[in-house]
Amino acid sequence: MAMTMSPDMVQVALPLPLMQCFTYRVPPAWQDAVQPGCRVLVPFGRRHLTGVVVPEAPPASLPDSLKPILDVLDDEPALTEELLQLTRWMADYYVCSWGEVIRAALPPGLEIESRRRLYPGQPPAEPLSERAAAVLRLVAAHPGITIRRLRQELGSTPYGLLHRLVRAGLLRLEEALEAPRVQIKKERHVRFAPAYRTPAAQEQLLHRLRGARQRALVAALQALQLEGVTEPPRATLLARAGAPPATLRRLVEQGILELVDKEVIRSPLEAEPPPAPSPITFHPEQQAALDRIAEAIDARRFETFLLHGVTGSGKTEVYIAALKRVRRQGRTGIILVPEIALTPQTVQRFRAHFGDEVAVLHSRMSEGERYDTWRQLRTGRYPIVIGPRSAVLAPLENLGLIVVDEEHERSYKQFDPAPRYHARDVAVYRAYLNNAVCVLGSATPSLESYLNARRGKYTLLEMQRRAPTVGRTPARLPQVRLIDLRHTRLANGNPLAPPLVRAIAHRLERGEQVILLQNRRGFAPVLECTACGWSPHCPHCSVTLTYHKVPHQLRCHYCGYATRHPNTCPQCSAATLEPLGTGTQRVEEALQTLFPEARVLRMDLDTTRGRRAHHHLLSRFARGEADILLGTQMVAKGLDFPRVTLVGVVNADTGLLLPDFRADEHTFQLLMQVAGRAGRADRPGEVLLQTRNPDHRVFRYLLRHDYVALALELLAERQQLGYPPYTRLAVVECSGPEETRVQELARSWAERFHHLQQQTPGGHLIEVLGPTPALHERLKGRYRYHVLLKAPRRSDAPALQPLLRRTLESFPSLPRSYRLTLDIDPAGLS
Numbered sequence: 001m002a003m004t005m006s007p008d009m010v011q012v013a014l015p016l017p018l019m020q021c022f023t024y025r026v027p028p029a030w031q032d033a034v035q036p037g038c039r040v041l042v043p044f045g046r047r048h049l050t051g052v053v054v055p056e057a058p059p060a061s062l063p064d065s066l067k068p069i070l071d072v073l074d075d076e077p078a079l080t081e082e083l084l085q086l087t088r089w090m091a092d093y094y095v096c097s098w099g100e101v102i103r104a105a106l107p108p109g110l111e112i113e114s115r116r117r118l119y120p121g122q123p124p125a126e127p128l129s130e131r132a133a134a135v136l137r138l139v140a141a142h143p144g145i146t147i148r149r150l151r152q153e154l155g156s157t158p159y160g161l162l163h164r165l166v167r168a169g170l171l172r173l174e175e176a177l178e179a180p181r182v183q184i185k186k187e188r189h190v191r192f193a194p195a196y197r198t199p200a201a202q203e204q205l206l207h208r209l210r211g212a213r214q215r216a217l218v219a220a221l222q223a224l225q226l227e228g229v230t231e232p233p234r235a236t237l238l239a240r241a242g243a244p245p246a247t248l249r250r251l252v253e254q255g256i257l258e259l260v261d262k263e264v265i266r267s268p269l270e271a272e273p274p275p276a277p278s279p280i281t282f283h284p285e286q287q288a289a290l291d292r293i294a295e296a297i298d299a300r301r302f303e304t305f306l307l308h309g310v311t312g313s314g315k316t317e318v319y320i321a322a323l324k325r326v327r328r329q330g331r332t333g334i335i336l337v338p339e340i341a342l343t344p345q346t347v348q349r350f351r352a353h354f355g356d357e358v359a360v361l362h363s364r365m366s367e368g369e370r371y372d373t374w375r376q377l378r379t380g381r382y383p384i385v386i387g388p389r390s391a392v393l394a395p396l397e398n399l400g401l402i403v404v405d406e407e408h409e410r411s412y413k414q415f416d417p418a419p420r421y422h423a424r425d426v427a428v429y430r431a432y433l434n435n436a437v438c439v440l441g442s443a444t445p446s447l448e449s450y451l452n453a454r455r456g457k458y459t460l461l462e463m464q465r466r467a468p469t470v471g472r473t474p475a476r477l478p479q480v481r482l483i484d485l486r487h488t489r490l491a492n493g494n495p496l497a498p499p500l501v502r503a504i505a506h507r508l509e510r511g512e513q514v515i516l517l518q519n520r521r522g523f524a525p526v527l528e529c530t531a532c533g534w535s536p537h538c539p540h541c542s543v544t545l546t547y548h549k550v551p552h553q554l555r556c557h558y559c560g561y562a563t564r565h566p567n568t569c570p571q572c573s574a575a576t577l578e579p580l581g582t583g584t585q586r587v588e589e590a591l592q593t594l595f596p597e598a599r600v601l602r603m604d605l606d607t608t609r610g611r612r613a614h615h616h617l618l619s620r621f622a623r624g625e626a627d628i629l630l631g632t633q634m635v636a637k638g639l640d641f642p643r644v645t646l647v648g649v650v651n652a653d654t655g656l657l658l659p660d661f662r663a664d665e666h667t668f669q670l671l672m673q674v675a676g677r678a679g680r681a682d683r684p685g686e687v688l689l690q691t692r693n694p695d696h697r698v699f700r701y702l703l704r705h706d707y708v709a710l711a712l713e714l715l716a717e718r719q720q721l722g723y724p725p726y727t728r729l730a731v732v733e734c735s736g737p738e739e740t741r742v743q744e745l746a747r748s749w750a751e752r753f754h755h756l757q758q759q760t761p762g763g764h765l766i767e768v769l770g771p772t773p774a775l776h777e778r779l780k781g782r783y784r785y786h787v788l789l790k791a792p793r794r795s796d797a798p799a800l801q802p803l804l805r806r807t808l809e810s811f812p813s814l815p816r817s818y819r820l821t822l823d824i825d826p827a828g829l830s
């Protein structure tokens, strides 16, 4: 991307769902300061927005009067040239706005934006409508309220009404700039003024000062100095001296003490990294994998490796060794993990090896912590970052390695908001831009990556044995057995079959630990009237409500709607409402009845709302403060607890029933991963799966731990049916409040696409399927229709994005509250 920027005009990408960039004039005062990658404040319509200057040439024809940029917000570009290039590629590939991708690459809360605020105007002369009066009352109570806030409080207030009230002078509308939500945090520190920095001067001072408090304060500062703290924080000093702020102020006014502001770095990490682990000797498969990776690193060559290693084979150790190699070259590394809250152990292992070179990014950090971490990455203070998908856009320079751990995980695909990118694919491209190495690791690779490896696009590295635990024989893969629920009588409402109950009892007796997976939260997914068959549905979504026993409620897992559990059936008035099916709460209740002595931890969305909730649950389990860890797929992630010898899956069929072409792949991956938690140390592991479909191929291959055989079978099928990875898909979703309108919009979109394609020379390549109602036809009160686009051959795939872009650009603007979203390489078709 050549730097073709004329100093008096720049192209700016704005964080809006608009496909183009905008040209702004650069006033002479800013011409030295403005560079590609800098954030700028610009006028846009009636608003002010923060955008980023991009290295693009302004279009040939421009309007006569260009608007000027109002401010340059960065001294140093916030985005490096490399990140500009990467985000540009993402915008092209995912057919979305460059500005939206850039927003995803910057920490949240930095934007300066204008907001429209309302203030009271003159008192009304004549009586007003109910609605208008309500608006005026709210504005009088909250002068300066934003329009957005007002509409939240009062429900959908028409803009027309607000404008009438403003025109009549009853309301005042002001557009004002808002400061960014996050700022650099500063703390006041105190030190002696230059004249008082010698011990002699301080002694004199103590004699001269009258007030006891002033003397106490000076003495406290002296004492702190002796302890090596020359400029203590103001609060520390005041506490030590037991003096009020006024005393300090007086000493500052007299020129005896000085105040200095120092930046405080907000960090989520505990101060001390864990101790360095004792060195291990790589087993032959590990060494072979590392050698191949190291060779590419040493040659500074771009190469993508698929490290296919069974659970517990020591993949993480390979990542660590590769990263050490890269660090020795002075290059940097990004480690992507599916969900950082669930993998505190991984972070600890990296910190044990790399100490305070490691920064962590995750979604539960405060905006301040994220901003500070981002700035420190930008300045090179941290050469290593561990984080979830968004960390693939971390501002590290001189990248040598990107690791994508558990690369098959769905959480790498961003869904809402745009950009809807897949972090694994972005990682591969970013490694390419940097002549870096990308390592994708998994025990059950995605079929996309596996096919790429078989075709030689990625280098396949395999580790089929578990790592030897220090000084002992190699840990073996756990034994997997099925419990056929068709031939097992379950006691009323008890979801656990006798063999699983016995196996749990056994572990409890021996003081070992158990992990139980039930991939549904709540008590029961459906409530049904046994008299008439009625079951409660969400009023906003086309789904049934889940019954939660604690608190006693029915809840929608899509929109959060909650309502009381009815005592009788609203349709037939019978008192015969039965909870059907099993959620985590029901399993918990069964465990409490069966094993009243056992200590059970439940881990699902309902028990992990707090910022460190995951961490607390997992560390209690690690310390042996519980016997059974029960939960949704959260308990399947990279946990490494040596005392876990039994993994039970209460309903192994849950994922198989989904109408999605990836259902088998995903179920196998989840079950294999949770199975891998068992028997990781010297005690052998056992896995019990409860199922009603024991002959299903997923279980057949699972019993043999045979990923490759299943992958080959699934790949053959995908090829035959024309599904990814042999084809490329895109989903266009049209949504809005009225069903017919949504359907119409989707249809005319599909027609427009088809039409444009026919006009393109040689273009009948992309199949247009639909529109069809989405699996959940209505969510959060909005109807959803899908148009599926399919490039039948990979070689045709590049035609897809330009056509999509042209269709979007030429499609008439949508009515208010209707939306079109585009998802390239969708994670599922629901």
Ligand SMILES: Nc1ncnc2c1ncn2[C@@H]1O[C@H](COP(=O)(O)OP(=O)(O)OP(=O)(O)O)[C@@H](O)[C@H]1O
Pocket (backbone or CB within 6 Å): 280, 281, 282, 283, 286, 309, 310, 311, 312, 313, 314, 315, 316, 317, 318, 443, 467, 468, 469, 470, 638, 639, 640, 676
């Ligand atoms: N060569 C080795 N010698 C001894 N112990 C090892 C060796 N390699 C790995 N280990 C240990 O074996 C355990 C499993 O290794 P690791 O977590 O790296 O595997 P993994 O493949 O990343 O696991 P998973 O995918 O199941 O999360 C860890 O406790 C690790 O320290």
Ligand SMILES: [Zn+2]
Pocket (backbone or CB within 6 Å): 529, 530, 531, 532, 533, 534, 569, 570, 571, 572, 573, 574
């Ligand atoms: Zn009924």
Ligand SMILES: [Zn+2]
Pocket (backbone or CB within 6 Å): 538, 539, 540, 541, 556, 557, 558, 559, 560, 561, 780
């Ligand atoms: Zn709902």
